[in-house]
Amino acid sequence: MTEGPAEDLTLTVDGFRDDAEGMSWRWLLTGPGGTFEADAEIRLRREEWQYDAFEDLYGYLAWRVDPERRTEREAALVREVGEWIGARVLGEVGVRLSRFAEDASGCTVRVVLPPEARALAARPLEAAVIDGAPLRRRGVIFVHDVPGPPGAARRPPKRPVGVSLRILALFSLPDATTALDLRRERYELARIVRTVSAVHGRAVELRVLQYGVTRERLREIAEEGPGWDVVHVSAHGSRAALTLEHEDGSPDEVPHHVLVDLLSPLRRQVKLITASSCSSADDRARESFDAPGLGPALRRRDAPADPAAPLTDLASSLAGRLDCAVVGMRFPVVDDFAIALGGKLYEALLVRDQPPATALARALAACVPDRPTASFPALSEVTPALFGSSAAGLRLSAPRSGPLVYDAEKLKLAGFPEAPRRFVGRVALMSRANAALAPRSGVSGIVLYGMAGAGKTTAAVELAHTQEENFQALVWLRVAGAEPADGVPSAPSAHVVDSALTDLAVALEQKLKGLSMTPALTDREELQRLLPLLTEFFERQRVLLVIDNAEGLLTSDGAWRDERWEAVFTALTSHTGLSRTVLTSRVRPASVPAPVSVDPVHVLTRREAVLLARELPRLGQLLEGTAPDVPAQRGRQVVSDILAATDGHPELLVLADAQAVDVDRLGPLLDTARRTREAARSADGGSAADPADATAAEEYALLLDSWTRGIAGELGPHEQTLFQVLSVMEEADRSRETVARVWDALRGSGPGGTDAAPVPALVRSGLVGLRCRRSWP
Structure with missing residues (x-):
């Protein structure tokens, strides 16, 4: 498809009627300069079965398609309905559009709707x-020009892009709703923005709101002085509302007109809005649970009560009220399609400077496969729609960025682990945590505690x-010290505890210029003089400090092993000001200052566990039936059996996924899980342990230990040797270079035996993960 003119054709509706028998109108197709191209008289009758599908194609398919044959049956029905639309809805206009698109290698059609x-x-x-091909496959993009509200004043011109193209991205996923993979969508958008900035030298600013996207937060950020050029909205939605969040993470159904009002301060600046939604009644998500042990059986969706007001009503309202281009979704979207489309769309808009119509056509051509799949169903191709008269010729040209300058103060996440590769569920926890991190929350810190492998560190990293x-400034400290396999915190030496305090002082000094804390650690009086100053600094300044793996600093009953640590933690959190301290630990501290929030992190719910299984490579294939x-x-x-065995423990699910390459090998692991659980429950009187108590933590720790030993026992001698070495190394030393040197030394003394460390085999076993994409020799 060529760039082509900004606007090729105009399609106008005249004499529209909607009565008991059906709908009727006249199409008028004009070309550049208003030249007549074609017209057609349309009369659709409700008695035709395709009429129902035309009114709500998503609902029609959900009601009539057998879930066991969804992909192929949907494709067939979409094709049949498409042929009816070509013949009965577009008629001669459709034929002319098809020929025009062939001659011009695609075209943009402005649809003027009264x-x-x-x-x-x-x-x-x-x-x-x-003529045998869908219009969209020929590069035809309709731009729906819906009139603004009656009596609207003359629209003032848009303010130009400033020193940077500013993008506001909203990802709302309240607790107790069907899960979307919004985090992966957010990650892809951030990746594109970084690429545009670093590779193409464009100034693009991205602000992301996820977890705790409340009306108040949205209103505040919409009223910020510079405004936003692009707004990306991805959330749950219904036919009349989009779901944001209350402060406690519960759903807040925001009517479309209220959401438009919240965004109305952006009118002078915003040029493009993209909005996608997944219905809370999304059958596709629920199909993942339609198996023994996975959840309730699928129920067919009820016929829609108001087929004329899906998300397109929000899109047209945004385009009309805010006078901007809007890419909206007619139907709820599948995660994989939404992520792929968004990535290609923003690449075309920001990297290639293409107008939205051309960008959308190219994005669809790039991400829609020739044959529909479960991840890219047949409905995907006709789900996106473009609104707003400015969409045809809009260009989002980000200005050139300034010269590359090394500025350590802007590298806020230096020293932090990479963002977790997968993160599902935990919505209520993350919403509470984000509310606590807000400047005026009155909360000075957050303690995340719970069993080994439950996801405390992952949640803390995601927060950061x-x-x-x-x-x-953001500061990261992971307390060194390996834990025994039974999950009970060991009693580290005084040197380990003292070293952790020194590490904290060094980490703070590196990020907070002018702070001199290290000398005070050896002088009790000097430390006492410093601590009030530290409290006041944390009260007045905006610092996020994360102390991870803190159980080594605590006794089994939660007391601090070193009184200096207690004094420092108290100083950091005895305020109601601007800074926040996040601490993760398997042990709950016995006492914390009043402004500190304490949250347990337990295993995933069954629904969250299924969602994690969908994201894992092998278990996802087994769930989709594509293994x-x-x-x-x-x-x-098999997935049902694994979910029952792991009972929501994330680390066990990851281990099971690695072993599921050969489903026959899973038998011993599942038998081990059953015997471990039966033994633990027999000792506890036969009842299942509450995930919140110590008995459950011990049960999971024993199971994790037995699985780890069982998997390691099947490795070759070289892999076992390397695994033992990695298990006793400090985390900071587990780098490619250090491991290679240690392996070379072992190889020289005999136990190694191979030229290269057998890391790939360990990774395939699930016992070891790689944090970078660099390959091992």
């Missing part, structure tokens, strides 16, 4: 099949990566 015909914007005209823009040499029914049953 207020009474705005429901047509929700109809999938792009699905029309003309989502809060980078909200703090002046080679494994029948779909057996694959889903």
Whole structure:
């Protein structure tokens, strides 16, 4: 498809009527300069079965398609409906559009809809099949020009892009809703922005709101002085509302007109809004649970009560009220499609400076496969729709960035682990934590405690990566010291505890210029003089400090092993000011200052565990029925057995995923899990342990230990040797270079025996993970 003119054709609706028999109107197609191209009289009758599908294609398919044959049956029905749309809905206009697109290698069609015909914007005209091919495959993009509110004043011109193109991204996923993979979508958007800035030298600023996206936060950020050029909205939604969040993480159903009001301060600056939604009744997400042990059986969706007001109503309202281009979704979207489309769309907009119509056409061509799949169903191609008269010729040209300058103070996340590769669930926890991190929350710190492998560190790292823009400095400390396999904190030496305090002082000094804390650690009086100053600094300044793996600093009953640590932690958190301290530990501290929030981190719920299984490479294949040499029914049953065995423990699920390459090898692991659980529950009187108590933690720790030993026992001698070495190394020493040197030394003394460390085999076993993409020799 060539760049082509900004606007090729105009399609106008005249004489629209909607009565008991059906709908009727006249199409008028004009070319550049208003030249007549074609017209067509349209009369659709409700008695035709395709009429129902045309009104709500998503609902029609959800109601009539057998879930066991969804992919192929959907494709067939979309094709049949498309042929009907081509013949009955577009008629001669469709034929002319098809020929025009062939001659011009694609075209943009501005669809002018009077207020009474705005429901047509929700109809999938792009699905029309003309001469054997869908219009969208020919590069035809409809831009729906819906009039603004009656009596609207003359629209002032948009302010130009400032020193940088500013993007506001909202990802709202309240607790107790069907899960979307919004985090992966957020990660992909951030990756594109970094690429645009670093590789293409463009000045692009991205602000992300995720976890705790409340009306108040949205209102505050929308009213910021510079405004936003692009707004990206991804959330749960219904036909009349989009779901944001209350302060406690519970859903807040925001009516479309209220959301438009919240965003209205952006009118002078915003040029493009992208909005996608997943219905809380999304059948596709629920199908993952439709197996023994995975959840309730799938129920067919009820017929929609208001088929004329899906998300396109929000999109057209945004385009009309804010006078901007809007890429909206007619139907709820599948995660994989939404992520792929968003990535290609923003690459075309920001890297290639293409107008939204051309960018959308190219993005669809790049990410929609020739044959529909579960991740890219047939409905995907006609789900995106473009609104707003400015969409055809809009260009989002980010200005050139300044010269590259090394500025350590802007590298806020230096020293932090990378953002977790996977993060599902924990919505209520993350919403509470984000609310606590807000400047005026009155909370000085957060303690995340719970069993080994439950995800405390992952949650803390995710918090830091989502809060980078909200703090002046971010400081990371992981307390060194390996824990025994039974999960009970050991009694580290005084040197280890003292070293951790020194490490904290060094970490703070590196990020907070002018602070001199290290000398005070050896002088009790000097430390006592410093601590009030530290408290006042943390009260007045905006610092996020994360202390990870702190159980080594605490006794089994939660007391501090070193009184200096207690004094420092108290000083850091005895305020209601601006800084925040996050501490993770397997042991709950016995006492914390009043402004500190304490949250347990337990295993995943069954629903969250299924969502994590969907993200894992092998278990995801088994759930989708795409695993080679494994029948779909057996694959889903295997996942059901694994979920029952792991009972929501994330680390156990990851281990099981690595072993699921050979489903026959899972038998011993599942038997071990059953015997361990039966033994633990027999000792506890036969009842299942509460995930919040110590008995459950011991049960999971024993199971994790037995699985680890069992998997390690099947490794070759070289892999076992390397695994033992890695297990006793400090985390900071587990770098590629250090491991290679240690392996060379072992090889020289005999036990190594191979030229290269056998890291790939350990990674495949699930016992070891790589934090970078660099390959091992």
